[in-house]
């Protein structure tokens with residue numbers, strides 16, 4: 001009853017001395033959502049890009065409906081009905097939504113097309129002016145535009161490369177519904193993710209990639225533990241993230257970060273942070289959780305000095321830095337890890353070691369660099385490799401590495417584990433915990449409630465630029481549902 | 491009232507300049523720095539001149555078109571297939587093209603001048619306006635134009651959307667140099683009707699500069715070209731009538747262009763007409779972006 005739609009036979013692709021795909025063979029059936037799982041850098045995106053014609057494999061075949069298909073560009077793949085939605089929206093910022101979609105479906109950007117798109121988006125309750133330039137819309141909107149444009153050409157195979165992973169929960173549910181309906185009609189979806197719960201929620205079958213090879217195929221049911229073993233070869237890392245509150249410094253240590261009645265505007269001049277106050281003491285982890293778009297980004301940037309505060313104050317280690325440039329704040333002991341590792345967290349055209357030297361602003365010995373690479377599990381373990389050649393999760397790790405290179409007093413991190421697989425995420429959370437145990441303060445701005453309740457002393461819920469509720473003490477995990485409620489309803 | 495305006499709009503130098511700038515805009519909107527344009531214009535003026543002199547006006551136009559496009563394809567091949575750096579390729583090809591143009595001109599020239607084509611002002615003016623509007627329509631309202639601009643903004647994302655970047659850049663080059671060639675034809679047969687070695691040299695760079703000044707937008711480029719042409723050809727009159735010093739008169743067209751650049755970039759207009767960000771980026775398909 002499982003009719004084969006596509007066979008991938010012995011795909012092999014290497015980049016320099018990194019083998020990204022090392023003989024991958026798998027079948028894709030009609031009417032299924034095939035989940036491809038794997039740790040960061042295991043070759044998932046490379047597989048997706050080969051199937052979409054972005055990369056030409058060094059060896060191996062793609063057989064569609066029984067005959068071999070050769071793609072030398074996405075143009076060819078699209079002709080076969082293959083479409084990919086990628087990890088980062090591949091839209092052209094300076095073109096309008098309409099022009100982007102027109103480009104993709106091969107029509108002039110006409111008024112009738114605009115109408116069709118708007119009708120299409122309305123079916124998903126998304127009302128948006130399609131004449132807006134893409135740079136002015138949010139990440140979530142971009143991903144939905146990507147999905148819309150893919151569905152508008154009626155593809156036979158939809159490859160989703162971590163494109164839904166970072167969407168807010170309600171939209172993700174909607175996205176999943178669309179995918180389920182989509183495959184019912186002699187089509188297929190390849191859904192790529194490194195998140196196990198998400199995989200189990202959407203998948204019919206599961207393929208686990210490890211270091212470019214198919215580690216295991218689950219035809220039907222799978223459980224988290226088996227998936228973890230297939231992905232990482234171990235589950236040990238789960239033990240890393242447990243609360244180590246008791247060993248923390250005494251409660252009356254001094255503030256390393258104080259934010260007082262801070263007001264910050266967004267790019268359009270609207271109030272994004274609205275008189276917010278929060279303190280972080282030495283040895284403390286404070287989380288701010290919120291649904292994206294409630295001022296989290298502006299808050300982080302204002303603390304880092306990348307965005308002007310309209311009023312209020314920011315103190316680092318007792319010094320008022322409200323008017324200081326970012327470099328001054330760094331000198332006072334602040335490390336800021338921005339949300340987007342590609343655009344803000346790294347200089348992608350430089351190598352890993354060059355990025356690290358840039359963060360540290362001093363000579364770094366090879367040992368320190370290699371140690372940071374090890375602690376974060378960056379692959380490949382080669383400091384000279386250009387950051388743009390790393391997989392998404394590993395780029396994020398390079399961005400995080402700055403907190404291991406200097407002796408900061410306080411770390412402000414915005415969604416630092418968003419792109420990381422479970423094990424890397426555990427490593428990073430462990431690093432944050434160790435940092436706080438050694439007397440540092442952490443402000444973790446995150447949309448991941450799990451990590452907030454797992455490692456924090458306090459969890460503040462941010463809604464509309466303000467702290468709507470503060471949870472502290474005892475077992476924060478027990479407040480989880482209350483926290484989630486507060487995130488949505490304030 | 492109509493007559494003097496028509497005269498300005500039908501100024502053959504301004505029309506030639508309009509076509510050169512528009513041609514350059516189409517090429518650069520696809521992401522290719524078009525420095526070879528100066529050599530190619532010099533070449534196509536020489537070819538037009540000798541072809542018209544030796545064979546005829548219509549044949550001259552066709553020969554000019556064919557040879558200009560052929561040269562531009564050499565340029566495009568260096569960029570798209572051999573992935574050569576744009577600036578270096580443009581500058582070195584220029585030197586070769588100046589030479590080839592001079593060689594052909596000197597070898598086949600019969601006399602230093604030819605009989606200019608008599609063409610009505612309304613028609614000339616119409617050529618200028620219509621080409622500007624058509625170029626705008628193609629770039630901003632057609633499928634091809636959207637693809638061309640996409641390649642100039644972000645070739646990798648364009649490729650991911652199913653655009654074949656190198657093919658699109660070739661097409662943009664052909665369209666652009668068709669306009670350039672017609673511009674050279676108008677320059678040679680209507681405006682100048684004469685030729686000497688290296689006639690036209692420098693106009694390519696002027697076209698690049700003015701295209702940039704317009705932020706690569708056809709409908710902004712057109713008035714710039716007309717104003718520039720007017721000031722350039724009437725500078726002699728200004729001098730006679732108002733006694734403006736020669737140096738100021740000669741600098742005037744350039745100062746006006748500068749003023750336009752300032753106006754375009756200092757007002758919200760520049761936000762609306764985004765420049766081709768990937769201009770000059772050597773594009774390989776397999777390098778990763780994310």
Ligand SMILES: Nc1ncnc2c1ncn2[C@@H]1O[C@H](COP(=O)(O)OP(=O)(O)O)[C@@H](O)[C@H]1O
Pocket residue numbers: 015016018019020038039040041042043044045046047379380389390391392393776777778
């Ligand atoms: N264009 C490229 N150049 C060099 N190395 C690359 C390139 N694309 C991917 N790689 C490498 O191939 C491996 C697999 O990457 P990728 O497929 O992106 O992993 P992921 O499973 O996280 O999506 C990584 O080690 C990455 O560094």
Ligand SMILES: [Mg+2]
Pocket residue numbers: 044045046087162391392
């Ligand atoms: Mg990936």
